[in-house]
Amino acid sequence: MDVLMIQSFAEPGLTHFLIVSAILFSLGIMAVLSRRNTIMVLMGVELILNSANINFIAFSRFTELSLDGQMIGLFVIIIAAAEAAVALAIVLNVYNRFKTINLDEISLLKG
Amino acid sequence: MVEHTLHSIGQYLPEIVILATLCVIIVADLFIKSERHTTGWIMLAGLLLAGYFTILQSGRSESVFYDMVAVDPFAVFFKSVLILAGLFVVFFSMKSLELENYKSRIGEYYMLLAGMMLGMLMMVGSTNLLLMFLALEITSISSYVLVGFTKKSLRSSESSMKYIIYGAVSSGVMLYGISLLVGVTSATDIYAINKALVAGVDQTLILNIAVLMIIVGLGFKIAIVPFHFWAPDVYEGAPITIAALLAVASKIAAFGMMIRFFSVTFIDSAGFSAAGVWSAIDGIHWDILLGGMAALAMIVGNLTALRQDNIKRMLAYSSIAHAGYILMGLVILTSEGLTAILIYLFIYLFMNLGAFYVAMLFMNKAGTESIEEYKGLGFRAPLAGVALTIFLVSLTGLPPTGGLVAKLYIFGAAISAGWIWLVVIAGITTVISLFYYIRVVRNMFFFKPEDDAPELTFDLTSKLILFALLIPTLLLGIYFAPLLEFAKSSMSMIGF
Numbered sequence: 001m002d003v004l005m006i007q008s009f010a011e012p013g014l015t016h017f018l019i020v021s022a023i024l025f026s027l028g029i030m031a032v033l034s035r036r037n038t039i040m041v042l043m044g045v046e047l048i049l050n051s052a053n054i055n056f057i058a059f060s061r062f063t064e065l066s067l068d069g070q071m072i073g074l075f076v077i078i079i080a081a082a083e084a085a086v087a088l089a090i091v092l093n094v095y096n097r098f099k100t101i102n103l104d105e106i107s108l109l110k111g
Numbered sequence: 112m113v114e115h116t117l118h119s120i121g122q123y124l125p126e127i128v129i130l131a132t133l134c135v136i137i138v139a140d141l142f143i144k145s146e147r148h149t150t151g152w153i154m155l156a157g158l159l160l161a162g163y164f165t166i167l168q169s170g171r172s173e174s175v176f177y178d179m180v181a182v183d184p185f186a187v188f189f190k191s192v193l194i195l196a197g198l199f200v201v202f203f204s205m206k207s208l209e210l211e212n213y214k215s216r217i218g219e220y221y222m223l224l225a226g227m228m229l230g231m232l233m234m235v236g237s238t239n240l241l242l243m244f245l246a247l248e249i250t251s252i253s254s255y256v257l258v259g260f261t262k263k264s265l266r267s268s269e270s271s272m273k274y275i276i277y278g279a280v281s282s283g284v285m286l287y288g289i290s291l292l293v294g295v296t297s298a299t300d301i302y303a304i305n306k307a308l309v310a311g312v313d314q315t316l317i318l319n320i321a322v323l324m325i326i327v328g329l330g331f332k333i334a335i336v337p338f339h340f341w342a343p344d345v346y347e348g349a350p351i352t353i354a355a356l357l358a359v360a361s362k363i364a365a366f367g368m369m370i371r372f373f374s375v376t377f378i379d380s381a382g383f384s385a386a387g388v389w390s391a392i393d394g395i396h397w398d399i400l401l402g403g404m405a406a407l408a409m410i411v412g413n414l415t416a417l418r419q420d421n422i423k424r425m426l427a428y429s430s431i432a433h434a435g436y437i438l439m440g441l442v443i444l445t446s447e448g449l450t451a452i453l454i455y456l457f458i459y460l461f462m463n464l465g466a467f468y469v470a471m472l473f474m475n476k477a478g479t480e481s482i483e484e485y486k487g488l489g490f491r492a493p494l495a496g497v498a499l500t501i502f503l504v505s506l507t508g509l510p511p512t513g514g515l516v517a518k519l520y521i522f523g524a525a526i527s528a529g530w531i532w533l534v535v536i537a538g539i540t541t542v543i544s545l546f547y548y549i550r551v552v553r554n555m556f557f558f559k560p561e562d563d564a565p566e567l568t569f570d571l572t573s574k575l576i577l578f579a580l581l582i583p584t585l586l587l588g589i590y591f592a593p594l595l596e597f598a599k600s601s602m603s604m605i606g607f
Contacts, residue, residue, distance in 0.1 A: 048283035
């Protein structure tokens with residue numbers, strides 16, 4: 001049993017990568033749902049995007065998807081950077097107006 | 112290979128023109144420091160040129176850029192509708208008083224608008240999951256900034272922050288879904304995915320999760336329940352021109368992408384019967400799931416709109432309800448239902464833009480967005496008051512307006528496909544919607560204005576824009592045969 005386990009870790013397969021990405025995805029969703037600081041929420045979003053990236057790269061390594069998956073991975077990195085830049089600009093503007101970035105305290109709009 | 116690429120570039124001219132417009136606006140903004148909307152006129156010229164090239168594409172049906180993009184009647188229909196919406200929004204922006212305080216940055220505004228148009232045109236044409244996601248993100252990222260464009264306003268800042276958080280999370284979830292779908296089928300373009308699905312895949316559980324996650328992303332874009340929470344806040348806080356664009360154009364583009372994705376990917380090429388349509392993946396009953404979402408959207412949207420006072424917020428809930436009505440056509444997924452969607456979207460463009468436009472005129476002149484303060488406005492501005500009445504009557508779906516035709520076709524398609532319970536819910540919620548639309552009309556016309564309240568006058572161009580929206584809304588209620596033909600002939604997709 002021990003030998004088998006060690007062997008399976010020595011040669012990681014598709015399943016291992018999918019499990020890591022699923023864990024990352026769940027952590028990202030948890031961060032988005034539980035954090036009240038906007039920056040932490042945005043970091044959760046980064047986790048989600050990167051978990052999808054792990055999926056793409058793993059599939060491109062282990063299935064017939066070949067290089068398509070890695071190409072998508074590159075595009076996703078760019079998208080994530082662009083989104084983070086815009087998000088930080090918006091958060092900066094919100095901080096200038098409200099003097100806080102706590103999501104619960106920014107609630108003029110409701111109903 | 113080179114020939115194919117060069118040929119493909121020739122088929123991609125509308126998008127290329129919009130992209131060039133974007134670049135020209137950036138450069139022009141550096142040099143031209145006039146107080147007038149020069150960049151807006153550049154944007155207008157770019158949109159007209161793109162519209163011209165889109166019309167040239169009509170009748171063609173081919174797949175370009177190695178199955179990345181489809182140029183077919185379906186894409187041409189959506190592109191023309193989107194460009195029409197873009198033209199109206201540029202005109203609105205030139206008339207908007209809200210944007211006057213940001214004159215020095217107006218070039219940025221039009222630049223982002225061009226970016227959003229580019230993304231939306233790409234959304235309706237792309238047939239590759241990567242390109243679909245990129246198009247969706249181009250649209251989203253531009254619109255996050257546009258929503259917060261009036262950055263000195265607290266409400267605008269807050270709404271853009273809420274929008275980007277909801278948007279980023281849902282597009283992240285969608286991307287994870289795409290990664291699973293791509294992994295299970297080992298293909299990125301929707302034709303190959305369809306082939307793999309028809310041949311059968313082993314991991315049905317993963318496949319179902321993947322499709323659910325993709326529905327989250329698309330559902331966010333069309334603002335369907337339960338992914339609608341952003342819509343009221345964002346529409347209320349955004350500049351009214353952008354709220355109109357989000358309610359009309361971005362919803363139309365998302366529906367275009369959703370229809371293409373579902374009808375090409377999950378169709379069983381063996382037959383186009385009602386049962387065979389959704390059968391490419393088993394597990395969840397997709398039609399019932401989407402039907403339930405549509406029903407919820409109608410109920411939640413219409414009931415919540417009843418107690419709104421801000422007109423933009425009211426229109427936001429009404430647009431959620433309309434997304435529910437439109438989704439009915441997708442639930443059926445027959446070509447009759449999809450044709451009904453095209454008709455609905457075309458009419459929805461005029462009536463909803465019209466309602467937002469009159470709300471903007473009232474905001475400019477009377478300085479209010481509150482429905483309570485609309486009391487007597489019908490007497491102070493008879494033309495705008497009557498026009499708003501017609502737009503709202505059309506949104507309800509009463510004769511003799513285009514809204515009736517739109518609802519009639521979609522209800523008829525749903526009945527003939529046997530979705531009686533959905534049509535019953537749609538009918539009941541339509542009656543409910545009458546209350547909140549008519550409340551605006553009652554406030555405008557059933558109260559006398561205060562004696563010292565001045566009459567509101569609008570200049571000639573404002574009136575012309577109003578008529579350009581009003582006449583189609585009325586005309587399509589009486590004479591809609593050409594639209595019907597147009598929609599029917601547009602209902603041909605590659606791989607459908």
